[in-house]
Amino acid sequence: MTLVDSPPAEAATQGTRVARRAFLVRELGIGLALVLLIAVTYAVNPRFLSAQNIKDLLLGSTILAILAVGQAVVVITRNVDLSAGSVLGLSAFATGAVFVAAPGLPIPLMLVIGTALGAVLGAVNGGLIAAAKVPALVVTLGTLYMFRGLDYTWATSRQINAADMPPAFLRMGTETVLGVPVLALFAVAVLVAVGYYLRHYRGGRELYAIGSDPAAARLSGIPGGRRVFAAFVASGALAGLAGVLHAARFGTIDANAGLGIELNVVAAVVVGGVAIFGGSGSVYGAALGAVLLTTIRAALPVLGVNPFWQDAAVGALILASIGLDRALSARVGRSLREGKAHG
């Protein structure tokens, strides 16, 4: 026979309240940082919030935000997709090439084509990772090279200029609805859709489960392989979409589109409070992270920061924000344990 127990439950619940509040703060923290940054910059130079500049900020964030959402979906499953930049590059160039071949192509169809291309490339990643059971970081580092190489080989230093693409398409890159750029609307739509799915659908929750403990996920009968595969297809598709939007916004496309952006994306996701080891975080946070990074880059010159200091500043910010995030989750952890303990 064994001894008797009396679990201190009230303490526990009170502990978790703290926890939930802190998790809220998690996204809030980034939001506040963003507001603060904008406020300061505005104080220094009011033109920072001119209609034109706000539009530019939103436009600037759009592509990174879409990539970040896709990346977050993957990171939540305790994986990573380093090939996002190369996928964007391929799809952006494809957009131009297709328009050169078929100038009359309807724009929605083009969006579909780009997204589909991205999805296929994502499927390559996901297939290798899920079927061959190999680490995502290695595979996507490999496809980062391969996709970019294919892009180069295909483009053979051809550049596709604004003149080669339908004006309507390029207008989409700058047009606004009630001051909000069309592209930004794409980003918002994507964000809300993905966010809602992850929160309110079984498939979405299972992604979190897989990231939280892959082995346990398997024992609970979650089709880990299929889910991870899907996550990479999604990430690829979003990168593909981002590619088309990139073409619309920048008008000129060469094989270098999105070169080296992958680390920015991962940074945005991490800054956005998505745990790099999976299981926690939200796409909203990731998107916020993307907006924050873009705003910083836009604000530093306005603040008169010497261009040579800008990279340093961005690096410092990344460190600061993951530090903050850690501090918060540490507090959560403590509140949980002490909620459970005595004295």
Add this chain to the structure above:
Amino acid sequence: MAERIAPVRRVLGSWDVIVLLAVVAVATVGAFTIEGVASPRFWRFVALEALPIALIALPMTLVVITGEIDLSVASVLGLTCTVMGQLWVSGVTSLPLLIALCLLLGAVLGAVNGLFVTGFGLPSLAVTIGTLALYRGLAYVVLGDRAVANYPREWTSSAIAPIPGTTIPWMILVLAALAVVFAVVLHATPVGRALYAMGNNAEAARFAGVNVRLTKFWLFVATGTMSALAGVFWTLRFASARADNGSGLELAVVAAVLLGGVSIFGGRGALLGVLAAVALLGVLRNALQLAYVPANTLTVITGALLIASVVGPNVAGMLRERLRRRRSTAPTATPTT
């Protein structure tokens, strides 16, 4: 998980040997089919190119085995270069002193990484993405758009001077010596055992008296120092200190480490394989360049190799299972970052 891991591990165990054979194969085939591969100059160039990557790959291997990663190495290299240049123009004219100061700087930069990772318990992937930007940024702060190039001839030539009677740069000997040190530490000392242990389960390692944080901290310091050494070599070889020196090198290093059979999850891998992988990438790249293969194709090949390096062993492992007609389906962790 176990029954999947076991056979895979057996293949991986010999993986470094496989990579080594691949190097030999490429070299021999190249020597007969591609004009110039047989010549000593070819190997001199390969050596010069591989050196900085190899230097950084040594400590990086240990870092990855403990389950961490350092993406800031190339930025450390760049920052060291600029500081070296700045010191030189501002009148530090003793090479030993310059080198000492640079290595010190590297150690400090590594220590900062180490502090963030072990002190504040942040994921190294995130931290070093941050310092990747930070250190590169600081490099621009130091030299801005300037490039420092007016080093004494004897310095620059001594950096790439060959071993008397050969075409092989003498720095290879330095690399070899360092490689032996790292290999012994990793494979034949209690420290090495601890590295593998903490790479698999840091908590259990801690309960067994391993000072996980301190060990990792020093590994990051080592990585910073070696990156700085690579930076010094870089500066002297190209006789030019610029803020963008060696940008993007981190991926090359990580690629080599992974191709060398080190598990990105930590806990598995060997130094021999990594060095072989560095050589393989170097030889392959130069040989194909000689064969007029365009840069873009080389990029594709690098990627393909990387993927093969992980898919190969795993598929081999699965096939072994099939052969054993073990239709077992134990839980296998989905790949993690």
Add this chain to the structure above:
Amino acid sequence: MPTPVLALEGVSKSFGAVAALRDVHLELHAHEAHGLVGENGAGKSTLVKILAGVHAPDTGTITLDGRPLRPAGPADARAAGIAVIYQEPTLFPDLSVSENIFMGRQPLRSLRRIDTALMRARAAELFDRLGVRLDPDRPARGLSIADQQLVEIAKAISLDARVLVMDEPTAALSGVEVERLFAVTRSLRDAGTAVLFISHRFDEVFALCQRITVMRDGRWVSTDPASALGVDEVVRRMVGREVSAMYPRQDSAAGAPRLQVRGLTRRGAFADVGFTVHAGEIVALAGLVGAGRSEVSRAIFGVDRYDSGEVLVDGVRLPPGDIAAAIRAGLALVPEDRRQQGLVMELSVERNTNLPRRWRLTRGGLLFGGAERRAAVGWAQRLQVKAGRLTDPVSTLSGGNQQKVVLAKWLATEPKVLIVDEPTRGIDVGTKAEVHRLLSELAADGVAVLMVSSELPEVLGMADRVLVMHEGRLTADIPRARADQETVMRAATGQAAAA
């Protein structure tokens, strides 16, 4: 005899060299709880995993209601109506407790969206039924092992399955929790569920089960009505020999003070804990689950820092929070959570055994394979670790054998002070007696043993003195002579004035 709900016929399974199951058969009937007992490594969990669809049998058939069943994975088995509680908890630390329970089966509302409110409500219901007080919204991270096990149980019960399989569900539970579990299980059984129950505690098996199957070395040995069996008979069939005394405590003269703990305090865990363990003494640290005993032992060993107080070994003060120093001073801790804290699962038995004393095995600062192997072999044999090869990863060993490796690894350091947290949790009778013999031998050799245990018979059977903790404070120090159930219980529930 009615046709069984679930039947295994000639099932075999081997992992590489290890034959975990050989031609095993088993029949589970509705309205019946079926006990499965066997030594560590007998193949119980493997059998469970085959029922759960985790492993596919190499040979043999499973039939459900007379129809052949070939689950492609856990999902299939669950769909077929088989609910399983695995030996190791399988929770998602980042997700809420209620989501953990309903993962993959969350109740839905319109547009196939998850009905969070309903899910929370159902979870709360389950916890009431089990008499557990847990906040369904609480993340699983940070749950004690006991609480984790309870969530697992809630998960299994929520399935309303035809067959309920439980692999050592009680290993981490305290008396009340076990009683509630049994109450619920009985009601399910009476409602027609077929139950398979695995445990190393015979009192539980006999209390719950009508039929008992014994396994040995992966083979089926016997299946009989519980009424027709006695504990001794079961033990004999399990072990294949008579088990010597369960508590072979030879008295050893208590020597000089070895471990001295003074005023140890850690905010939120324990306060002002002070005691002394002498050479050759076995001191038990008893108390309710959650009394803070593990915390104390962790603090002593330097895993956790403490706010005040001091720890001395042979009169020498230990630097707080420095495990390496503690080990050098001759301290050893067999931790509570062996998988997480005791072992490096992917490393070989050998590497695990040598880890704490890797420095002592060096020659000229270097390690040599031969020395390591010899060092490991000795202890593996002494504790009769069942493993294919010493170079196999520990993850391939059975639960109990993994525990033996943990013991081996610490005994190998030849400690002056040995702290064992729940030393026999999840260990079979044979090994249990073995472990107890080991502990008293060590004591006889002058080792000071501090034994954290929730099993009163073990406490009373082994200890020279019994320290009792209640809510993080030391409430009693009872010499062997006066130690009996009531005194310990009263102290543990805080009814006794501190001794």
Add this chain to the structure above:
Amino acid sequence: EDTGGDPGSETGAGGMKTGLKIAFLPKQVNNPYFTTSDNGGKAAVEEFKGVYSETGPSEASPSAQVSYINTLSQQNTDVIVVSANDKDAICGALNEARTAGAKVVTFDSDTNPSCRDLFINQATAEGIAQNQVKLIAEAVGPDGGEIAILSATANATNQNAWIELMKAELAQPEYAKLKLVDTVYGDDQDQKSFTETQALLAKHPNLKGIISPTTVGVAAAARYLSGSTYKGKVQLTGLGTPNQMRAFVKDGTVKAFALWNPADLGYLAAYAGGALSSGLITGKEGDRFKAGKLGEFTVGKDATVLLGDPYTFNASNIDQFDF
């Protein structure tokens, strides 16, 4: 002196050897500007029956370029025509190649004179600086105002030389009304140049004009302006290719911009290399050589050959060009 390979002995037009192995090594492949100039070189090499090849790194870094220089010298190339990513970093490799028998001609971006035989200068730095400042002054108009420069990478040799001279030029009394307030770097990346432009305008409310002496930068800046409210209010000029700029000249974003003809640049470089390797010239001041359709050129001091003055494109003439 041994030319490394064995170019066919019989000499062709103008005493130029045939079968010369001439390799173009741009700052980076996948860059349209260099593709145009290299194709110019290709045409020339075919004219004098040489063997043309183009190779190079996919990212514009000196170290990568060095690797390709080494490869070329191992392939016993007769002439290496290179645009330097760094004026010092590739010197060692170039000299090693020269001792192995190759002739080195730099174009577009020079190295130290000590490590090449000839530099083909697209236009004197002075010429470019004067042209650019003149264009922006005309565009901004008589009452002047703040102007800024959008450059390529912070380390680009030629860019920095031009910027220095522009500053000198702006110091002239006739430009007193123009005030250079900022210099930013687009790293010759379309996207970065684009966002840098946008930052410039946010930072300097009174900005009247931008000079972007790089094809990538000026195109990006033009595209940003044409899609923004600043179109027409903020003037832009720089060095750009007609095909990239056509749209923006037509929609009025850009009044005029300049460039030499990159195809001609490559063409001339190839001929110069051929002449060197055929021993027709040695690269000393005063040497003269024929460059096919471009006629005769004279080697200036520092072994430099000047292509000519930058050519100014505007709405009236832009449609006559296609590159």
